[in-house]
Amino acid sequence: MKNHPSTATRAAKGARSQVRIIGGRWRGRKLQFTEVAGLRPTGDRIRETLFNWLTPWLGGARCLDLFAGSGALGIEALSRGAAEVTLIEKHPQAAENLRGNCVQLKADDARIIQADTLVWLANSSPDQPFDIVFLDPPFSSDLLQPCCELMQKPGLLATGSLIYLETDRYQPLPEISPTWELLREKTAGQVSYRLYRVS
Template identity: 45%
Template sequence: MKKNPPSNAVNNSKAKASKLRIIAGEWRSRQVPIPNVEGLRPTPDRVRETLFNWINHQIPGAVCGDLFCGSGALGLEALSRGAKHLTFVDNSRIVSQQMTANLATLGATDRAKVIAQNAAVFLDTVTPHAMDIVFLDPPFRKGWLAQIIPLLEKGWLASRALVYIEMEKEAELPALPAHWSLIKEKQAGQLVYRLFDINK
């Protein structure tokens, strides 16, 4: 996933194209291209495996959002495992174009929407629809979570929604609503990742 602001993304067309491997589900072991954008890398396989072990039973039929989608590692994994619909949001035009192409390759354009927009602007200006699972892996050290979390509370979260947050281990979480309950937490290298149950 990307760790620099999308607006600073640089396309390096001379670099060898990277690939994202989908771990399980309908597209198990399929690989799709990742755009050559500075600071973009997928959530590591072992982190994805742990996360989807946590939420495996909630994925089928779920409406999900991948709000800093980058490579799309989290959202594509969810679709592969049976999510009903995914909204991918990323401010980078290059990332959004590649995500659209990857969805077409996988035959999933009818189950997903790609939004080329700042995630905070998207949440603040679009009519909300309740999501069952939200993936948040924003660029590091930019204060995105403090902006995004209050916006999610404006009708974007279904009752008993799950919110996944991935961040650098030295960072502190912003203040969370009282009905956000931490149910899982783990560290992998310089990352810490958490799963919250939203009990409205």
């Protein structure tokens, strides 16, 4: 039996990997990405559940993927009928991979921004509020709480907007705004995931 290198070792070597789009117009297409520290694509099973939850709201939605990584969430949303998606990714190689994948898919409604998520949130002024936000930072980071606070900025979210939050199952939840209503929650393995609606 071969010894498989650890995730950290593979990331350090810039190993190539891929994740499959599981629904919509690009169903079965694969997104190529370089393994970098903290990049952890949301698994197929969780994505299937999440997008079943989101189906009533996805058509024509404006989506924001705050820690885009492989693009598994944002590009899946676009595949399933979202009107546009803004993908924020700090790591230069990961952002370059996102651009390459979107070119191959001819995903003209995807906007890739290489930026620190907290800096972008603090300084962004979108023309219209986002309908769906994916918040899935690296589990080892302390980014959830500041992200949740910065998302209270006027103009980023509208009443009825949806927020997807993915965490380690043992990670304490950040302080959630009283205007965020919990719609769904589930745990799969080491991952807890929740869907909120801004009320």
